[in-house]
Amino acid sequence: MTRRSLRGYFLLQNQDGSEKKFFEFDAFISYAEEDVDFAHEALKTKVQNKYPTAKLCYHSEHFLPGRSIPESIVNAVNCSRKTVCVLSEHFLVSEWCIYEFKMANLEKIYKRGDQDSLLILMLGSINLERVPVDIMTYLKSRSYIEVPKNVNESDDFWNHIISAIMEE
Numbered sequence: 001m002t003r004r005s006l007r008g009y010f011l012l013q014n015q016d017g018s019e020k021k022f023f024e025f026d027a028f029i030s031y032a033e034e035d036v037d038f039a040h041e042a043l044k045t046k047v048q049n050k051y052p053t054a055k056l057c058y059h060s061e062h063f064l065p066g067r068s069i070p071e072s073i074v075n076a077v078n079c080s081r082k083t084v085c086v087l088s089e090h091f092l093v094s095e096w097c098i099y100e101f102k103m104a105n106l107e108k109i110y111k112r113g114d115q116d117s118l119l120i121l122m123l124g125s126i127n128l129e130r131v132p133v134d135i136m137t138y139l140k141s142r143s144y145i146e147v148p149k150n151v152n153e154s155d156d157f158w159n160h161i162i163s164a165i166m167e168e
Contacts, residue, residue, distance in 0.1 A: 023079060120144035
């Protein structure tokens with residue numbers, strides 16, 4: 001696949017030259033407010049240091065005032081090549097985070113032919129009894145990335161995650 005830019009949107013092409021879809025963002029980052037230090041500060045800084053042109057969608061920056069939250073979530077998922085869910089105990093108790101996961105999973109299954117457009121980052125230890133069945137099903141059938149405790153000292157982790165986010 002190759003990538004061309006047109007007015008801030010990305011056009012993905014298959015190897016045979018057929019066009020896929022325009023995306024405004026490389027990734028929509030879904031996270032609970034309590035995890036903002038990792039999800040917004042550390043992740044955004046690391047990705048944009050390695051890929052200065054990377055476009056990450058954050059609800060705090062890109063959701064339009066006055067638009068309904070569900071509409072904004074669906075728009076963010078549709079306009080992003082990938083959705084990155086920062087799964088934590090806080091994520092699991094946020095109805096909007098769960099909704100973001102569900103919309104990204106539906107997009108992956110029904111509109112994108114089950115391609116790898118949903119990435120899970122496991123932040124901290126999680127009580128598996130609290131994980132909703134659809135997220136647990138996803139975790140059992142797909143690989144995910146665990147965020148190490150010493151995240152700021154782990155270049156391998158950051159290289160791995162940045163590659164997963166930016167690969168087409």
